[in-house]
Amino acid sequence: MRRELQKRSPVQIKKLKPFLDKWVERIEQRDYINEDPILFMHAFNHKEDQLLAGFFAATMAWGRRDIVIRKVRDLLERMNNRPEEFIGNFSDDDADRFEGFKHRTFKPIDMIWLTKILQSILQEFESFECFWNACYQKAQQTGRPLMAVFHENFFALQSNTPKRTYKHVSNAEKKSSCKRLYLYLRWAIRKESPVDLGLMDFMPASELMVPLDVHVARQARKLGLLSRTYNDWWAVEELTETLRLLDPKDPAKYDYALFGLGVAEDGLPEELIINPTLGK
Template identity: 40%
Template sequence: MKSSKEQLSADDKKLVDFFNRKVGEYNAPAFIPDDPISIPHKFSKKQDIEIAGFFASILAWGNRKTIINSCTKLFNLMDNAPHQFVTSFEETDLIPFIDFVHRTFNATDLFHSLKFLQYHYKENTSLETAFSKWMQPDDENIENALNGFHHYFFDFDEFPERTRKHIAAPFKKSACKRLNMYLRWMVRNDNKKVDFGIWKKIKPSQLICPMDVHVARVAKRFNLLDRKQVDWQAAVELTAYLSKLDRNDPVKYDFALFGLGVIEKY
């Protein structure tokens, strides 16, 4: 695989043209209704978007329709005012959530997540600082942000050990697909009305491409990825190649890779 520092070859230029067409196809409002990103798009208040996006990404396992249904149920229980609920709930207010479950994410995991969000929003106006405050000025990517967020999420209070598996981190060698997707939603702003771009302390160029088995399969088919494991190192490797195609916004190509892999079964 070519170094991201090399000039674009003729084949790279053809790939850019192809990927840009696919980005244009999927990075459009028509993509929203059938994707978990439709959940935060139901809200207009910044904090509601942050909270809705956080849960929509954390629950993004399996069939997209099932993910959307689970998220819809969750926010209906919050009277579709997540920020108000998070900042004001008491223990007794959690009783209606006791039977909530999405795959292996259950009420125990939900309760800790809600308590974390309440703790954070008592001192902060945005969830962005839960990630950005762990970054250094010369960070090339969001590795420190994700590692710091993981520790912060679990260090503020006692926590159920089972919940750790739901919050990925690079130091655990995870590809961090769902949190990378969440940060893409919050950070990217290209006026296409899919990603929100409401966070400004993290640059689009610092994002890492969300990677799962589908994205990895497509990346390997186009010879963009050498690494066999679908882990953090592989996500960084793929993003380094995508940076050669667009240094300032490499993760826009997530739309192309996801669309080809999940929707077109490429």
């Protein structure tokens, strides 16, 4: 049985704002880009190339960042480093471009079908942002989570997509934290950032959810910002609502602070830890 975690009161949470803001400023710097998969969005000048390269980079952001970067670079080289052109002109004759590709549970078959779906998006919606906007509007109208609608609409474009590929695009209605999708939206929506590009305008940064990985969740629990013990969709909702107390217009920026606290040697001061037995 998991023990109860302590949760700070709203007043106590707000007292952490100067400390967390300092860590956001420390981590959210230009030099962060070179060691993070977001570098592939910065590598292109054309918006559609940036959005498509970024989507693959975020979708594959699983495991050590240096390995993710190496694998995304390999994938984009197979696309001749022209993702929009490659995806737009893709045919079954190009499928052998992905032969031998592997990253975690991603196999060539997954990259083929993800490419086919993105091609359908470009053909039917003209841009990736227009597709996101259609999903967002439907989510607003139905009251469903955005990532549930995105997942449903994404795979509806290619009904023959093998079921194994579905797992690579998260669904909030399946309890997933949707970490990689919200990481992507953080990259693409937040503006006036030295790291995030602010390329899309279909939703405000105030509605972004925190990209919840195990490291961010661990620091949030230590600080008493998160009481849920599972890294699922409900934990994302809880932590994001907590961080909106600190900045209702841009809660996702604290992803930088919690990430930084997890990797820095001079990270979390002992006096701020209220749930101490959660590991490093």
